């Protein structure tokens with residue numbers, strides 16, 4: 123038996139024969155959702171229990187293996203696939219997908235980390251509650267991945283990021299110790315807040331195995347409209363007015379540029395343009411939700427018709443049925459997939475204070491036009507929280523001819539990140555750092571902050587076995603070192 127064989131035999135001892143995958147079923151776990159990052163691993167580990175996670179982590183540590191936790195593999199920043207070199211294993215939470223407890227009286231739910239987000243929505247709806255985290259990948263991303271990346275999505279303007287929706291966590295440390303922090307309290311000021319340290323740590327400090335989530339009353343009525351604007355200043359002004367007019371009821375404010383809107387329609391299945399005539403420059407999809415049963419659509423219609431009469435917007439479409447509402451949202455949710463079909467999109471997950479959004483878009487558009495005339499700016503974003511996915515879209519033919527792809531992307535991205543930084547913004551709003559943005563951590567974060575993060579990492583994971591090369595500089599190879607395939 124060679125070393126690998128005896129290692130695999132030991133892992134099978136922990137997880138059973140079908141808990142260790144080395145054959146063709148491993149391949150989909152070695153490439154990311156957008157097919158831009160690849161890696162390699164000795165095997166895929168599929169534990170069923172927290173005790174099994176603890177046991178395999180102890181074994182991996184003793185054997186000097188590097189562990190890459192994986193959820194639904196929907197990361198868009200090279201966070202979910204292992205590195206291309208090294209003695210790597212992927213630890214998938216896919217078989218830990220039980221809803222453990224739903225407590226409607228406490229508005230809480232405890233789930234295993236491998237639960238798919240859409241299944242959590244269904245379980246909450248069954249007791250007339252809402253779990254409000256919502257994103258395009260919700261049919262395949264897992265709550266463990268959402269927690270690890272502190273995912274945002276379309277409802278942040280009303281309910282906050284994942285961080286705001288978590289009451290407690292269970293985490294297995296790299297040395298196999300289990301921290302059971304599955305609390306259901308709304309208040310708990312007893313010492314350092316470890317829960318919030320693990321949220322957003324992208325699997326670099328430990329493996330999230332379970333979580334207790336906050337639930338909310340299911341809304342009784344929803345009102346949705348698509349607003350069109352000739353300029354983005356008007357779109358931002360209207361978004362601010364709507365939040366003032368409907369405090370607590372605006373749950374979504376999604377911005378799309380004309381280019382994005384048209385790409386989504388072009389590559390969508392059965393998507394129809396909701397406006398007659400030419401498409402205006404900017405669109406905002408607005409959604410309101412309320413506890414009362416009626417009057418919401420009428421109130422939104424009255425406010426929007428008055429705004430239209432005052433010339434504040436170019437056009438407005440109000441959904442008058444659930445089907446129309448879903449049709450509008452399908453245009454929005456289709457963008458990530460449609461963009462991959464359109465060409466080579468270099469995506470930037472930028473946030474600036476909301477009032478600075480027009481300034482950012484103007485400066486970014488000018489910079490791209492001056493330095494990258496082959497790029498089409500494509501914008502989709504969560505306007506309510508100032509988070510824009512700013513995409514420089516190139517044709518496949520142009521991209522194929524670029525020699526130094528990594529260098530080209532780095533230079534272009536830094537033009538945009540510098541503009542965001544000058545407006546008090548960030549280069550990573552909700553997708554996380556993964557392996558793709560480690561370089562930006564070095565450039566844009568305060569050195570004191572980076573040093574403190576490195577000290578925390580060394581304390582929790584002294585052997586550097588968890589997700590090396592992700593999040594922090596100096597912990598292994600990264601996509602920026604040339605391992606991304608884009």
Ligand SMILES: Cc1cc2nc3c(=O)[nH]c(=O)nc-3n(C[C@H](O)[C@H](O)[C@H](O)COP(=O)(O)OP(=O)(O)OC[C@H]3O[C@@H](n4cnc5c(N)ncnc54)[C@H](O)[C@@H]3O)c2cc1C
Nearest residue numbers: 193194195196197202258264266267268270274275325330
């Ligand atoms: C179509 C589409 C739309 C998207 N829309 C949004 C959006 O609106 N907002 C948003 O924030 N993101 C969005 N994303 C990005 C992605 O869906 C999120 O980052 C999601 O939270 C990742 O979850 P996942 O289960 O797929 O995790 P993965 O992609 O598998 O992993 C992501 C990171 O989490 C770590 N990880 C996963 N599970 C665990 C665990 N149990 N314990 C410790 N670490 C773990 C991994 O090691 C990795 O570092 C979108 C992606 C796609 C493809």
